[in-house]
Amino acid sequence: MTSLLEVRNLKIWDSRTEKIIVPASTFQLTKGSCLAIVGESGSGKSVTCKAIMRLNNSSLQQTGEIWFKGENLNTLSEKQMRKKRGKQLCLIIQNGMSAFDPSCLIGVFAREVLTQHFDWGRKKIEEEMINAMESVLLQEPSKIMRKYPHQLSGGMLQRIMIALAIVLKPEIIIADEPTTALDVISQYEVLEQFKKLRETLGCSMIFVSHDLGVVKKIADEVLVMKDGEIVERGSTKAVFLAPKHEYTRFLVSTRLAVSEHFNHVMKGDAVLAER
Numbered sequence: 001m002t003s004l005l006e007v008r009n010l011k012i013w014d015s016r017t018e019k020i021i022v023p024a025s026t027f028q029l030t031k032g033s034c035l036a037i038v039g040e041s042g043s044g045k046s047v048t049c050k051a052i053m054r055l056n057n058s059s060l061q062q063t064g065e066i067w068f069k070g071e072n073l074n075t076l077s078e079k080q081m082r083k084k085r086g087k088q089l090c091l092i093i094q095n096g097m098s099a100f101d102p103s104c105l106i107g108v109f110a111r112e113v114l115t116q117h118f119d120w121g122r123k124k125i126e127e128e129m130i131n132a133m134e135s136v137l138l139q140e141p142s143k144i145m146r147k148y149p150h151q152l153s154g155g156m157l158q159r160i161m162i163a164l165a166i167v168l169k170p171e172i173i174i175a176d177e178p179t180t181a182l183d184v185i186s187q188y189e190v191l192e193q194f195k196k197l198r199e200t201l202g203c204s205m206i207f208v209s210h211d212l213g214v215v216k217k218i219a220d221e222v223l224v225m226k227d228g229e230i231v232e233r234g235s236t237k238a239v240f241l242a243p244k245h246e247y248t249r250f251l252v253s254t255r256l257a258v259s260e261h262f263n264h265v266m267k268g269d270a271v272l273a274e275r
């Protein structure tokens with residue numbers, strides 16, 4: 001299997017305190033596959049994603065190699081990286097609102113992003129965006145384009161980000177807890193759109209989540225992180241069926257306990273509904 005992205009010995013530390021956040025991560029993203037990164041809060045999932053995009057806060061330093069199509073992203077200039085972001089590597093973050101410019105109408109924001117990568121006129125951009133927004137089931141896309149981010153829900157903003165990705169057609173999408181801030185129904189809908197996005201674009205994906213239920217639905221492979229280190233890796237099926245590391249066993253058992261509780265509650269609801 002060919003890897004599209006190869007991260008070797010990625011080290012991330014805080015230059016102000018010298019605290020090492022990620023000591024030495026090595027992993028690959030197989031072409032066309034979805035790699036989930038799971039782990040508890042603070043285990044280093046987000047800083048790893050941002051390191052690939054070279055978007056960490058300037059106080060965080062990073063060394064190591066990030067190979068993507070014959071280039072080590074860690075050695076590229078900011079200008080070269082800017083060309084890769086969006087068109088080749090796309091990051092979708094947890095809080096949709098902060099990904100947008102609050103003072104900018106959605107349509108204007110989309111135009112600014114797309115004109116950086118395509119030689120398209122205003123009309124073509126609008127057509128492409130409207131088609132993509134319709135495909136992620138956003139109703140009345142023209143109206144949405146004339147709204148500000150704060151006038152839309154978190155689920156809608158995430159779907160607009162997915163629509164933008166559909167137009168940009170990146171080779172890698174990095175989604176950092178994209179459904180976490182949403183209510184359960186929007187979580188389900190947005191996850192379905194992510195699955196569709198993979199099917200339509202055939203792109204590769206890194207999907208960060210602390211929700212193993214979500215991971216099971218979307219990922220082919222899983223990396224488990226704890227305190228900045230990768231403690232387990234393997235196919236989603238293998239990791240769920242026979243977790244090797246104690247910490248993964250803990251994560252899987254907690255997940256099972258939560259879903260049993262959920263089923264129990266749902267059954268209770270069903271009994272109540274029958275009455």
Ligand SMILES: Nc1ncnc2c1ncn2[C@@H]1O[C@H](COP(=O)(O)OP(=O)(O)OP(=O)(O)O)[C@@H](O)[C@H]1O
Nearest residue numbers: 014021040041042043044045046047048057059060
């Ligand atoms: N800009 C920063 N400066 C200094 N330390 C940081 C910075 N960003 C993150 N950290 C630290 O790095 C560690 C890993 O953070 P990170 O956000 O990657 O965790 P995470 O696994 O994504 O957690 P969560 O699920 O809560 O998002 C934490 O201890 C955090 O405090």
